[in-house]
Amino acid sequence: MHTGRLLLACLAVVAACGDASGPRLTFSGSDVGAEGAVIRAQLDRFAARHPGVRVELRLTPDAADQRHQLYVQWLNARAEEPDVLQLDIIWTAEFAAAGWLRPLGAPDDIEDFLPAALEADRWQGSLYAVPWFVDAGLLYWRRDLLGAPPSTLDELREDAERAMRTGAVSAGLVWQGARYEGLVTVFLEHLVAFGGAILDARGRVRVDEPPAVRALTFMRDSVTGQGLVPRAALAWQEEQTRFAFQNGDALFMRNWPYAWALVQDARQSRVAGQVGVAVFPGADGGRPAAALGGAQLAVNRYTEEPDLAEALVTFLTAPEQMLERAQAAAQLPARRSLYATDALAAALPLPIDEIRAVLEAAVPRPVTPVYSELSELLQVRLHRALTGQEAPDEALRGAADAIRDLLARTGLAASDPPAPEPAE
Amino acid sequence: MRRDATHADARLARWLVAPALLVVTGVALVPAAATAWEALHRHDLRLPWLGTPFVGLANFAEALGDPRFAAALARTMLFAAVSVPIELACGLALALVMHHLVRGRAIARVGALLPWAIPTVVAALAWRFFFETSDPGGVGWLTRPVAAWVPIVAADVWKTTPFVAVLLLAGLQTIDPALYDAARVDGASPARQLVTITLPLLAPALVVAAAFRTLDALRLFDLPYVMTAGGPGTATEPLSLYAFVALMQRLRVGYGSALSICVFLLALGVAMAAVRALGRAAPGGHA
Secondary structure: OHHHHHHHHHHHHHHHHHHOOOOEEEEEEOOOOHHHHHHHHHHHHHHHHOOOOEEEEEEOOOOHHHHHHHHHHHHHOOOOOOOEEEEEOOOHHHHHHOOOEOOEOOOOOHHHEOHHHHHHHEEOOEEOOEEEEEEEOEEEEEOOOOOOOOOEHHHHHHHHHHHHHOOOOOEEEEOOOOOOHHHHHHHHHHHHHOOOOOEOOOOOEOOOOHHHHHHHHHHHHHHOOOOOOOHHHHHOOHHHHHHHHHOOOEEEEEEOOOHHHHHOOOOOOOOOOOEEEEOEOEOOOOOOEEEEEEEEEEEEOOOOOHHHHHHHHHHHOOHHHHHHHHHHHOOEEOEOHHHHOHHHHHHOOOOHHHHHHHHHOEEOOOOOOOHHHHHHHHHHHHHHHHOOOOOHHHHHHHHHHHHHHHHHHOOOOOOOOOOOOOOO | OHHHHHHHHHHHHHHHHHHHHHHHHHHHHHHHHHHHHHOOEOOEOOOHHHOOOEOOOHHHHHHHOOHHHHHHHHHHHHHHHHHHHHHHHHHHHHHHHHHHOOOOHHHHHHHHHHHHHOOHHHHHHHHHHHHOOOOOOOOOHHHOOOOOHHHHHHHHHHHHHHHHHHHHHHHHHOOOHHHHHHHHHOOOOHHHHHHHHHHHHHHHHHHHHHHHHHHHHHOOOHHHHHHOOOOOOOOOOOHHHHHHHHHHHOOEHHHHHHHHHHHHHHHHHHHHHHHHHHHHHOOOOOO
16 A cells, blocks of 8 residues: 555656656657667657657567567557557558557548558548558569569569579579568469459458469469479578579569668679569469558557647658658658659669559558458468468468458458348 | 474474465466466457457367367477487487596586587577578478478487486486496396396486476477477477467467466376376385
């Protein structure tokens, strides 16, 4: 009892100290490399525009899984801080459905944001986050071995086979084949290339349908059949893929924009100056696709400063701040209008025309509160198929059944709006 | 008088034991009970709108019908059945060598213990780099369902053989050298001495080593977590790793707790069997 009162008194003192200089906002997000400096400068600028307001940066782990775990613990305990959260694009629906985020008023210029990113920020009709920066899967290709990037998956395979036959490279294509989230993004690009989907717009599971089987079969055959993709890649994440490509071992690499500056750096890369980027091509019945990643900004439901927090989100997602971030950290802005500006073309190390084409092909991953479990179920079955433990159709049937069970168990099965359809 | 003294002694003993009991209660019993309580609820951190209703044994029923759980359980037991005998055999050989060394005993023992002193995660990373390759022509050990077990078992044997060896060395040193002298006088070969003197008298130490190693093997987690993350597919996913996935990645607190309780019960069963075996193997023990 006494300790309790003492503790309260201490808290009151601490709180009083905190209040001495007016309202306080905390922002939690990534602090890696150049990101830390630019976000600190921007938070200071926001504070300068709002006299009396203090803004603090709350550091969180860099690893996405760990940051996610920490956020869930905080929000589940109804912590009032951080007020503004940097969310990975695949978390927004989960946090919104859990009631942990404040619905946001639509920005006046909402049309300017990339539609695929906005799609991931809406849950049951309301907006819960604003796109901040985006990431998209790219096809890196060797200009010294090829005149132009392939425009279909068949062409990609032929180019790769030819380059391997001549002995120019030991691998045709390298991608992230380890059993983790990256594998789902690689699969998504193949899936859309063949015209498939994981979930459809109504939330029905489509991942066991013929286009999906064709996509996974293509990936499996790339590894086992022609040996286009090295077997070892089934244990690779982004960095191992980059090492193989920059050592000159592969004709194509599927990777994120971060790899550009590194593979073009002559101090560490044998292919510096000989690399191009393009969108991952489509196949029959589908279209070129780039899996969409990136970060969003959202407001904690339990914040004590909702208006100020929303103002910070608006400030950070304004064109000037996005441009500054692109210059400092080479992250792609989430606003379409910026891609028409010379300022962005000058700021980004990547070729802007190709990036614009890639973003037009951007595909979000399924928007559902149980995405991470859905993804894990899919990863296991994809990896079993790729490592030859299951046939592609069998693996996808297993994944689809498990995902349907998951959606049914959590009450998210597709039948809610608007009128239930009879079961097929 | 004497009765009072005994009584006072007993009271003192209770007071002396109390702190230890308190610690055990605080760090072992309370968390285990809390986990067991969670296991009886449907509790999913990501789906707070479902609440945390009491569901009885539903989580355990789900585990029984979950093929991934059954496969993980079988895999865990198979790992213990393969790795523990190898570790005992290697540990015995190492202990015999150290026991018969005339010179450089201290150095040999320190050297032999080194792998045991390295944190498992560090050892696992080292073994992973050894087997993993960013060379496209690599074999891809970690991408093959059976081959992926080779680095895991190798790392486990490499790391825990010293532990077994030191335990057995202590056992060897308690055997009366006169027994070997007598055997030599009777003309028994070294092999015969090993089978009729060393192994029977070493039995208690062997049982202890086997029990410790089996318990550890059944809780296998860090080696596959670092080396394969349970892959390819789930081919190297032991029970503890699956419980971790359910609990920490999917944030299904109820189901993950139920899986953890299963690991706990498995280990408890083995520990009880080991205690009985130890009673039998101890000199003068009864069956």
